[in-house]
Amino acid sequence: MSELSYPDVTTYAVPFFIALILLELGWIVIKHNKDGYGGRYEMRDALTSLIMGAGSVISGILLGFITYGFLMFLWRLTPLDLGTSLGVVALCFVLDDLRYYWGHRFGHRVRWVWASHVNHHSSQHYNLTTALRQTWTGTFTFMMILRAPLILLGFHPALVLFCGGMNLIYQFWIHTEAITRLPRWFESVMNTPSHHRVHHGRNARYLDANYAGVFIVWDKMFGTFIPELDEDKPDYGLVHNLGTFNPLRVAFHEWVGIFKDATQAGLTWRERLLYCLAPPGYSHDGSRDTSETIKQKHLARHPEDVGTAGFKN
Numbered sequence: 001m002s003e004l005s006y007p008d009v010t011t012y013a014v015p016f017f018i019a020l021i022l023l024e025l026g027w028i029v030i031k032h033n034k035d036g037y038g039g040r041y042e043m044r045d046a047l048t049s050l051i052m053g054a055g056s057v058i059s060g061i062l063l064g065f066i067t068y069g070f071l072m073f074l075w076r077l078t079p080l081d082l083g084t085s086l087g088v089v090a091l092c093f094v095l096d097d098l099r100y101y102w103g104h105r106f107g108h109r110v111r112w113v114w115a116s117h118v119n120h121h122s123s124q125h126y127n128l129t130t131a132l133r134q135t136w137t138g139t140f141t142f143m144m145i146l147r148a149p150l151i152l153l154g155f156h157p158a159l160v161l162f163c164g165g166m167n168l169i170y171q172f173w174i175h176t177e178a179i180t181r182l183p184r185w186f187e188s189v190m191n192t193p194s195h196h197r198v199h200h201g202r203n204a205r206y207l208d209a210n211y212a213g214v215f216i217v218w219d220k221m222f223g224t225f226i227p228e229l230d231e232d233k234p235d236y237g238l239v240h241n242l243g244t245f246n247p248l249r250v251a252f253h254e255w256v257g258i259f260k261d262a263t264q265a266g267l268t269w270r271e272r273l274l275y276c277l278a279p280p281g282y283s284h285d286g287s288r289d290t291s292e293t294i295k296q297k298h299l300a301r302h303p304e305d306v307g308t309a310g311f312k313n
Contacts, residue, residue, distance in 0.1 A: 004084065006162035013169050020173065021128045027178050028127075039127050039177035044245045046129040051247045052119060053132030063139040070144055071157035080154030089163070092155045093214075096163040099150065100213035103143045105224070108208050108291075113141045114280045115254035122250050124237035126200055131175035136251045167213045171196075191216045194228045201234030204298035205310030207291040226310045239281070239294065 028039050082088045107117035116135045123130045150160050174196040182192050191212040199210040209226035212219050219225035228234070242253060261275040261283075271284040281290035289297070295311060305311045 004156050004158045006158050009162065009165040010168060013172070017128070017132070017172060024128050024176055024178050031178075040125060041127055041129070042125055045123055045125050046127070048245045048247055048250060049123060049129040049133040052136070052250060053134055055136045055247065055251065056132075056134035056138075059136045059139070066139050067144045067147075068157060068161070071147060071151050071160065074148055074151040075157050078152045078154060080152070081156075082154035084156070084159060088155070089159065092150065092159055093163045093166060095150060095155075096147075096160060097167055097212075097214045098218060099146050100164070100167055101211050101218040101222075103146050104211040104213065105222075106143065106146075107141075108211070109279050110277055111254075111258060111280050111282065112276050113143060115258055116141045118238065118254045118280075119250045121200060121238055122242055124241060126175060126177055126197060126234070126236045128172065128175050130200070131172045133250075137255065170214050175200075187216075189215060189217055195219075195225075197234045198226050198228045200236050202237050202239055203232055203235050203310075204294050205229070205232055205305075205308075206234060207239075207294060207310075209310065229309060239289070 024039065025041060028041065082091075103113075104117075107113045116137045119135055120130075120133050123133055147157075147160055147164075151157055171191070174191055174193045176193050177197065179193045181187065181194055182190075186192065187194065191210075191214055195210045195212065195216050198206045201207075206226060209224055210216065210219050211224055216225065242249065244250070258276055262272045267275075267284060274282055274284070279290050279292075281288050281293070299306055299311055
């Protein structure tokens, strides 16, 4: 079992990714975005996303040994071995998706992790190339620790990473505006383009919602689900957009921001730590907005939204 291996499914999926991108682009050209939901491409933005995707692959090749080495260390510690039956693979896939949910949620609520994840949200467009806008610095967030319980329960590291790859492949197709809604039974259980458009929206209503990878039921269980509303279409990007297509700035701007904030003169050690670990938007003097204060300010301007989707009483 120590030599167990699975195919690198994300590499095998690349030709299908390219084919779907071309299909989506063709659909947009034919549809001419007449209903406002067909989607759109901006070539510089799409190129940046492709470069970010290529950089993520290179980062995985160069640094992947760290995560795999950590997981193999845990594998040697655990006395449990669940094997590789079809049922075990299915169970691992579901539990790994739960792991993804929490890792993704931390990625929006802990600035250190957000510094890695933010690049995925930096595009102001929402199409299949956006799915490829992946991090170069995920290893440095130490979110690999969230996979530890799976290993200690007896799932082999190769199986866990295989399920993680399948999870990412699933998420590719939901980065589109070409699909509006799917059947209600599917929307109620699975993550879909509609649900994930909400996640990429910078509207006050949609901040910090729909963290799911494959199964949207996690968001419904943990109170982070918000439906997409036709009267409030997602406005994509960051609360404060970067205004650049420079891949280096996209990849590292938040790490630079953390360094600058945490090294300001006159801060306490607690304040320096909070600049690293508090939610994005934290400031020691309250001069910036977090997602919570953005929602509060929206409700102050629009009290009629109290109690509606995305705005709790």
